[in-house]
Amino acid sequence: MKKLSKEQRVWHKYYSKTKHIKELKRKEKWKSNDANHNNINDKIKIINEKFIKLLLVKFSCLKKFGNKVSLNLPENFDLESSYNSTIIIIQAFREINEFEFKNKCRILVKIFFERLEYLSTSACILLSAEIDTWRNKNNVSLRVDTKQWNAQVLNQLNQLGFFVLLNCPVDDNRIAQRNIVNFLKFESYNAADNSINTGDLIVSIRSRIEKMIGSNLPVLSQTNFFRAVSESILNVQYHAYPVDKNKPWWLTSSYDSTKRELRIVFCDRGITIPKSMEVSEKGKKILEQIKNTTLWNHDSHRIKKAMQIGGTSSSEIFRGNGLHCFRGFVNEGICGKLHIVSGKGYYMFSSEDNTEISSEKRVNLKGTIITWSVRF
Amino acid sequence: MSNIEKIDIGEFTHAPFGRYRKDGPKSGEEFREIWLEPAIKKARKKGVILEIIIDDVEGYGDSFIESVFGGAVRDEILPHDIEEIKRIIKITYPNKPYFEMYKNFIWRHILNAIKNFKSKEPKAI
Known part of the structure; x- marks a missing residue:
């Protein structure tokens, strides 16, 4: 019999308990006896408490808050400088989200933003995507108290439309301040929604980015922006959500006026690029080419190959050419960089010296995040 | 009488997007069937x-270009010989010289479609 690690044992116990709760709730429907009902509720309460204990063991970012939990964001929430600690928080959020949805209960009661001093654009869109999903899935209504928040973080989240997303207006006089780094209110659309004119949408996003920067993008960048974003959106429509396409993508942008650096971030919570390659004929061909290498199972290696060969998950031989289009936009500026994080894989292309870097991360993003950064 | 017919993708849309009609409005499939095919026939x-x-558009995703021109080869709107295609269509970009990259993508997708089509043809015994 295969020996389980300590973490696997804890999670095996966790998921079997979730199953047990469902069973208890099913029985509850059939037995209307009050005493029995109370008994079952007590059992559910005990099991919930046990789950919370397990969550607290697994995630140090979670703290006990009464008989529930709170999520504490760190000082630095950034995928580049502190990838693992940032992704752990996203993972904790997802575990809670899934648990609350499955068991129709609430265990997360507060998210502490007070310690947060730096929030990168990519980490910000990831966090917004998680909260957006959490709200929609579990019908959560939130209240925000920003008094102790860092002013820059507060402004950043406000510009991104974070508080509009949470449906809670913020009354804070620090919000009027203009930041060195400005953000574009993020766009989010359903991958299954083909009623919108996506081409016009991309043009309007480009116009708003130019308004944020205060000048027009160079003409070649305009057309390469259109090319890169349209292929990103189409990739999500085709590949990211193969089972239920009724899921969203998110896009935002930031501009640092001191560095003259523009960042565009695109994110989805789909099956990831390396996984999508297992589905298609073209992806299988790429995997066949690298199967004898030691890295064939590494997500980062798969992304690198997909970038070079241009294959994603389409089973039709003439499709699946999207990934290489992503490079065009970063080729047009100074110090252009393309970052892709998908699953456990990280890939970076720098136009300055035409180099590619890929590495394997310890924690799975369970989605894809693409960042273009260019200086003009 | 003019020995040239013209078709402007910018009159179809300034922001083309997608491969198939199911991807949303102004897709490659829509352009190929409603605009390109009748124009080629004429x-x-x-x-x-x-x-x-x-060049009267914002830009193109590869999917749109492939669907229009690769699709035209697959649907046999265009013949399966590159020289013959060059005698039928001419790609121009009078106002945006940098759209040469899209012209190159178009010819690359046409060549790929011809190659794939020929590889699927039954071999003579």
Whole structure:
């Protein structure tokens, strides 16, 4: 019999308990006896408490808050400088989200933003995507108290439309301040929604980015922006959500006026690029080419190959050419960089010296995040 | 009488997007079927070249280009010989010289479609 690690044992116990709760709730429907009902509720309460204990063991970012939990964001929430600690928080959020949805209960009661001093654009869109999903899935209504928040973080989240997303207006006089780094209110659309004119949408996003920067993008960048974003959106429509396409993508942008650096971030919570390659004929061909290498199972290696060969998950031989289009936009500026994080894989292309870097991360993003950064 | 017919993708849309109609409005499939196919047929009937103006748009995703031109080869709107295709269509970009990259993508997708089509043809015994 295969020996389980300590973490696997804890999670095996966790998921079997979730199953047990469902069973208890099913029985509850059939037995209307009050005493029995109370008994079952007590059992559910005990099991919930046990789950919370397990969550607290697994995630140090979670703290006990009464008989529930709170999520504490760190000082630095950034995928580049502190990838693992940032992704752990996203993972904790997802575990809670899934648990609350499955068991129709609430265990997360507060998210502490007070310690947060730096929030990168990519980490910000990831966090917004998680909260957006959490709200929609579990019908959560939130209240925000920003008094102790860092002013820059507060402004950043406000510009991104974070508080509009949470449906809670913020009354804070620090919000009027203009930041060195400005953000574009993020766009989010359903991958299954083909009623919108996506081409016009991309043009309007480009116009708003130019308004944020205060000048027009160079003409070649305009057309390469259109090319890169349209292929990103189409990739999500085709590949990211193969089972239920009724899921969203998110896009935002930031501009640092001191560095003259523009960042565009695109994110989805789909099956990831390396996984999508297992589905298609073209992806299988790429995997066949690298199967004898030691890295064939590494997500980062798969992304690198997909970038070079241009294959994603389409089973039709003439499709699946999207990934290489992503490079065009970063080729047009100074110090252009393309970052892709998908699953456990990280890939970076720098136009300055035409180099590619890929590495394997310890924690799975369970989605894809693409960042273009260019200086003009 | 002019020995050239013209078609401007910018009159179809300034922001083309997607491969199939199911991807949303202004897709490659829609352009190919409603605009390109009749225009090619008309030009061939008249025995003139069809000039396709590509630069009055924001840009193209590869999916749109592949669907229009690769699809035209697959659907046999265009013949399976590159030299013959060059006698039927001409790609122009009078106002945006940098759209040459899209012209190159178009010819690359046409060549790929011909190659894939030929590889699927039954071999003579």
